[in-house]
Amino acid sequence: MNDFEDGLIFEVDFNDLDKDGRLKASRSFATSGRKPAVGEAVLAHDDEGNECGGTVAEVRGSIVYVELDRTTWRRLTMGDTFVSMTTIYFAGTQQRHRHRSHDAALRRCAKHRWQALHPRGRVVSGTGDRSGAGAVDVSGDPPFNPVGPRQ
Amino acid sequence: MEAPGSVPDAGVGLPDDAVVVRGGYMRNKSLHISATVHFEESGETEWAWSLWCAPGKTADGIAAQADFGNDCIRESTVGRIRAAGFAVEQDSDCDDHCKVKLPGPPSDADCKRLRDAFDEARPRVVEEGG
Numbered sequence: 001m002n003d004f005e006d007g008l009i010f011e012v013d014f015n016d017l018d019k020d021g022r023l024k025a026s027r028s029f030a031t032s033g034r035k036p037a038v039g040e041a042v043l044a045h046d047d048e049g050n051e052c053g054g055t056v057a058e059v060r061g062s063i064v065y066v067e068l069d070r071t072t073w074r075r076l077t078m079g080d081t082f083v084s085m086t087t088i089y090f091a092g093t094q095q096r097h098r099h100r101s102h103d104a105a106l107r108r109c110a111k112h113r114w115q116a117l118h119p120r121g122r123v124v125s126g127t128g129d130r131s132g133a134g135a136v137d138v139s140g141d142p143p144f145n146p147v148g149p150r151q
Numbered sequence: 152m153e154a155p156g157s158v159p160d161a162g163v164g165l166p167d168d169a170v171v172v173r174g175g176y177m178r179n180k181s182l183h184i185s186a187t188v189h190f191e192e193s194g195e196t197e198w199a200w201s202l203w204c205a206p207g208k209t210a211d212g213i214a215a216q217a218d219f220g221n222d223c224i225r226e227s228t229v230g231r232i233r234a235a236g237f238a239v240e241q242d243s244d245c246d247d248h249c250k251v252k253l254p255g256p257p258s259d260a261d262c263k264r265l266r267d268a269f270d271e272a273r274p275r276v277v278e279e280g281g
Contacts, residue, residue, distance in 0.1 A: 013185040014219045015174050016201065019245050021218040026188045047180040050221060062191045073220045 008036050010064065012044045014052070022057055022065040036064055044068070049076040165241050165249055167230030169206040172213045174221030176272050182262040186253060198256060200265065201242055204229065204249035211276045216247065225269040235268040 010025035017023055025044055036042060036056045044066060045051035053072040058065040175181060182200065189199045203213050210226040229239045232251060242248035253261065
């Protein structure tokens with residue numbers, strides 16, 4: 001297995017942090033039913049386009065406590081509405097030498113997942129993407145990721 | 152009214168004017184996931200949403216101290232959430248959290264009712280050097 005062929009991706013709510021600041025992820029919302037190992041690199045994302053890599057710190061029942069690597073925080077968006085930064089996610093020019101495994105995991109998993117969901121979209125990274133804040137439909141599901149051409 | 156920070160009874164003593172914050176847009180899926188995480192972590196005994204709340208602090212102050220990375224927040228108060236029909240208690244596991252207890256898994260209508268008790272999402276203020 002290479003570094004992330006069997007990598008776990010969790011859909012999370014990034015508000016769910018414990019008192020130590022670890023993200024609480026449920027195995028019920030993981031891409032695989034297998035039990036993650038402590039120290040394993042995983043990817044967490046929410047349904048608002050945010051995602052972040054991290055390392056499994058503890059597994060307690062169905063809850064996985066993840067130490068987030070906040071240098072890998074990204075916001076994936078679609079179309080011009082959200083694009084206020086032009087950094088392309090896969091440009092790979094950022095200095096993340098200390099986080100090569102997370103970076104590889106993020107690239108591979110995010111690329112596959114995102115391309116499946118957003119075949120026509122673009123990916124941007126970084127914080128400060130404020131301009132599209134109001135563009136997300138918060139009236140309820142479905143999420144902001146309509147597949148196919150924009151109406 | 153109780154003095155800010157004075158919570159005589161952690162179970163029920165949160166003042167109505169205590170500010171409550173949540174990172175992100177509070178979409179249904181996120182709220183469903185959050186409630187499920189709480190349920191599973193509690194040993195499948197309690198459904199609830201955990202929200203950032205620190206009596207006496209502003210929304211930006213709470214968000215600045217919170218570790219969530221969302222670049223926008225939504226703000227409410229304990230009183231507004233109570234007025235929406237939810238029971239709000241201080242979260243004994245985290246002193247900067249409160250929890251909204253639920254009788255069971257949240258419905259989409261529950262999610263909307265909670266969301267409607269919050270202001271619209273706005274950018275999170277990031278302090279220089281912070």
